[in-house]
Amino acid sequence: xxxxxxxxxxxxxxxxxxxxxxxxxxxxxxxxxxxxxxxxxxxxxxxxxxxxxxxxxxxxxxxxxxxxxxxxxxxxxxxxxxxxxxxxxxxxxxxxxxxxxxxxxxxxxxxxxxxxxxxxxxxxxxxxxxxxxxxxxxxxxxxxxxxxxxxxxxxxxxxxxxxxxxxxxxxxxxxxxxxxxxxxxxxxxxxxxxxxxxxxxxxxxxxxxxxxxxxxxxxxxxxxxxxxxxxxxxxxxxxxxxxxxxxxxxxxxxxxxxxxxxxxxxxxxxxxxxxxxxxxxxxxxxxxxxxxxxxxxxxxxxxxxxxxxxxxxxxxxxxxxxxxxxxxxxxxxxxxxxxxxxxxxxxxxxxxxxxxxxxxxxxxxxxxxxxxxxxxxxxxxxxxxxxxxxxxxxxx
Numbered sequence: 001x002x003x004x005x006x007x008x009x010x011x012x013x014x015x016x017x018x019x020x021x022x023x024x025x026x027x028x029x030x031x032x033x034x035x036x037x038x039x040x041x042x043x044x045x046x047x048x049x050x051x052x053x054x055x056x057x058x059x060x061x062x063x064x065x066x067x068x069x070x071x072x073x074x075x076x077x078x079x080x081x082x083x084x085x086x087x088x089x090x091x092x093x094x095x096x097x098x099x100x101x102x103x104x105x106x107x108x109x110x111x112x113x114x115x116x117x118x119x120x121x122x123x124x125x126x127x128x129x130x131x132x133x134x135x136x137x138x139x140x141x142x143x144x145x146x147x148x149x150x151x152x153x154x155x156x157x158x159x160x161x162x163x164x165x166x167x168x169x170x171x172x173x174x175x176x177x178x179x180x181x182x183x184x185x186x187x188x189x190x191x192x193x194x195x196x197x198x199x200x201x202x203x204x205x206x207x208x209x210x211x212x213x214x215x216x217x218x219x220x221x222x223x224x225x226x227x228x229x230x231x232x233x234x235x236x237x238x239x240x241x242x243x244x245x246x247x248x249x250x251x252x253x254x255x256x257x258x259x260x261x262x263x264x265x266x267x268x269x270x271x272x273x274x275x276x277x278x279x280x281x282x283x284x285x286x287x288x289x290x291x292x293x294x295x296x297x298x299x300x301x302x303x304x305x306x307x308x309x310x311x312x313x314x315x316x317x318x319x320x321x322x323x324x325x326x327x328x329x330x331x332x333x334x335x336x337x338x339x340x341x342x343x344x345x346x347x348x349x350x351x352x353x354x355x356x357x358x359x360x361x362x363x364x365x366x367x368x369x370x371x372x373x374x375x376x377x378x379x380x381x382x383x384x385x386x387x388x389x390x391x392x393x394x395x396x
Contacts (some may be wrong), residue, residue, distance in 0.1 A: 290381035293391030310379030
């Protein structure tokens with residue numbers, strides 16, 4: 001007796017006795033044999049765990065790319081049909097007009113050499129045919145480029161919809177890319193630092209004798225005092241605050257491959273970013289209203305929650321040597337990583353433009369969009385809400 005016949009089934013098909021009676025005569029010579037594993041249990045295959053199975057992410061990526069390509073191809077075919085009809089009509093009308101003109105001229109001048117007229121007509125016909133083929137090639141190339149552009153736009157639209165629920169995973173992948181780039185930048189930076197240290201040792205005594213170092217120290221001390229006064233005004237710091245970090249760089253500082261703790265990030269900012277005036281407004285000693293300290297994604301979104309689309313802030317990143325620009329959408333938020341590991345500032349993965357300062361990057365994207373698909377323009381800076389400000393540790 002089969003296993004399903006050993007239990008009583010209560011449901012729309014009745015009991016065990018009814019099933020035995022209804023199937024014993026019709027299926028007496030039929031049976032089901034299950035494939036068993038080495039342990040004697042029924043063998044089960046789970047999709048995705050086989051040696052040749054693709055991961056879900058790869059299958060999803062291929063489906064999105066294929067959908068975008070098919071949609072773009074369909075739109076390109078429709079555009080080409082319209083373009084081809086325009087080209088055919090254009091040159092058919094032009095050829096007819098030219099033929100009519102030639103015929104009128106032939107009758108006017110009463111050409112005796114009709115063979116020459118025929119040759120002339122054929123030459124003109126070939127010329128128009130050549131021009132038509134060139135126009136077709138240009139039209140095909142234009143449609144092909146539009147198809148590729150449309151495929152990219154559709155791909156990123158679908159991709160962003162998928163990545164909306166995978167923000168943390170996306171940041172991790174961006175961090176891995178940043179780590180790769182940071183390693184290369186660190187190697188080059190180490191070589192430059194070694195050359196700079198050697199050069200500094202050779203010329204330090206001569207520079208001191210000429211008063212160069214003294215002049216620089218005075219300039220940095222004045223800047224540090226102005227910053228200290230501003231810090232007391234905005235941060236309510238006591239008069240016995242520690243000395244300004246701008247009095248001179250620490251020659252023993254070696255940046256790790258990635259941020260390991262908040263203390264390391266604070267030191268990185270003081271050693272490498274303060275000399276480059278990161279976080280300051282252009283040509284002033286005031287901290288920019290959009291600048292924030294080491295705050296989380298959730299804190300940034302909370303600050304932007306009640307602001308309109310286009311509001312933004314820049315916060316120090318805990319994942320890369322750089323910053324994160326948090327942007328307010330009409331519905332939701334976007335977070336862009338800003339690479340500051342080299343001698344420039346640039347967005348990771350969305351904009352190849354490089355900027356000499358962080359303020360240059362912000363001012364540039366007040367006029368130019370960050371991405372073509374999103375059209376993000378930086379409009380309204382999001383300032384501080386608490387006292388002391390969240391960046392006070394960076395300037396102590």
